[in-house]
């Protein structure tokens with residue numbers, strides 16, 4: 001089975017949903033922010049604050065190239081992962097991409113209560129980032145309109161992937 005990358009703004013629930021979606025599809029789960037924290041000993045936010053955003057984007061790009069060596073991964077990406085270097089083009093060529101789409105107001109309501117993202121630390125900055133990134137996010141193979149309710153959201157994401165894959169998921173039991 002090809003790798004699947006879930007992309008979208010911070011607060012769209014990529015990390016929250018990822019493990020459950022991976023389980024439902026009999027795939028292995030990986031979160032790029034978590035992997036980077038493990039590898040670098042710094043969170044992506046710390047990397048931005050200490051070394052600058054460009055450093056994080058270079059690390060993300062190198063990680064993407066590494067992940068392409070593997071298969072059957074369901075990958076939750078950091079919010080900026082697809083929009084730097086030529087990551088979106090590469091992901092589209094070599095994997096399946098899914099965009100989970102929410103308006104900035106819903107995202108902000110969540111992020112206000114969550115860990116700090118230095119690039120989206122106010123509603124205006126988040127709104128601007130969404131505008132800048134939408135063109136790239138919208139290129140995803142699959143787009144799911146996010147739901148407020150977590151269960152419905154999870155079901156919609158799994159259904160959209162299964163519809164996209166068609167026969168490919170039938171009878172999948174961890175071997176793809």
Ligand SMILES: Nc1ncnc2c1ncn2[C@@H]1O[C@H](COP(=O)(O)OP(=O)(O)OP(=O)(O)O)[C@@H](O)[C@H]1O
Pocket residue numbers: 008009010011012013014015016017033076077078079080110111113114117147148149150153
């Ligand atoms: N369906 C939901 N309803 C309400 N809150 C949610 C929902 N999904 C996620 N959240 C909350 O929103 C916050 C951000 O979620 P999460 O970290 O999964 O987003 P993300 O897309 O992975 O963000 P990032 O791009 O920064 O990695 C968390 O506090 C999470 O609990």
Ligand SMILES: O=C(O)C1=C[C@@H](O)[C@@H](O)[C@H](O)C1
Pocket residue numbers: 009010033044045077078079080081117118119120
């Ligand atoms: O939207 C972004 O650019 C980011 C989102 C987070 O997932 C982290 O990757 C980091 O805070 C950068």
Ligand SMILES: [Mg+2]
Pocket residue numbers: 014015016033076077078
């Ligand atoms: Mg995340």
